[in-house]
Amino acid sequence: MAEVETMVPVSAISETYLADVKLFGKWSFDDVTVADIALVDYIGASAVKHATYVPHTAGRYQKKRFRKAQCPIVERLTNSLMMHGRNNGKKLMVVRIVKHALEIISLFTDLNPIQVIVDAIVNSGPREDATRIGSVGVVRRQAVDISPSRRVNQAIYLLTTGARERAFRNIKTIVECLADEIINAAKG
Numbered sequence: 001m002a003e004v005e006t007m008v009p010v011s012a013i014s015e016t017y018l019a020d021v022k023l024f025g026k027w028s029f030d031d032v033t034v035a036d037i038a039l040v041d042y043i044g045a046s047a048v049k050h051a052t053y054v055p056h057t058a059g060r061y062q063k064k065r066f067r068k069a070q071c072p073i074v075e076r077l078t079n080s081l082m083m084h085g086r087n088n089g090k091k092l093m094v095v096r097i098v099k100h101a102l103e104i105i106s107l108f109t110d111l112n113p114i115q116v117i118v119d120a121i122v123n124s125g126p127r128e129d130a131t132r133i134g135s136v137g138v139v140r141r142q143a144v145d146i147s148p149s150r151r152v153n154q155a156i157y158l159l160t161t162g163a164r165e166r167a168f169r170n171i172k173t174i175v176e177c178l179a180d181e182i183i184n185a186a187k188g
Helices: 010-019 073-081 091-109 113-124 148-167 174-187
Strands: 128-133 140-145
Touching (some): 073 091, 073 113, 091 113, 091 174, 113 148
């Protein structure tokens, strides 16, 4: 006699698998929300598409325009920390820095550190900028709105640059400075 196997839909298997994916095995992407609706498409923090164990997907996010918006937001923060010539290519070192910073954020705030990072990016992104208007002679500055993609890019850049400059020639480590920058930016 043959045993009858029950068929389980593939979508049910993938949903249960994705529910178990946590960043560094600790923090879930399930309850992460983006407060600003303009930035929802540009901050990769959804549990279905952007859940990873480690912020090192080795994805090719620069091959097409706006594809970097599909990169997980923690990986974009990690990649932004690898700036200046002496830090280029040292992604494993930066992943360790981000992991320790997330642990510090979790201890200080008692919240999901992924949510704290998303709130920090929403709060620290500029809403308007000034551009140069005019031809060869007189140049004047004109206020313009900033696109959501640039807001996210600028926010990540400002957070990582602030942490890097604050840790330089300081007794505090880059981990502590990055955690402080993110916590203070998330408070608003």
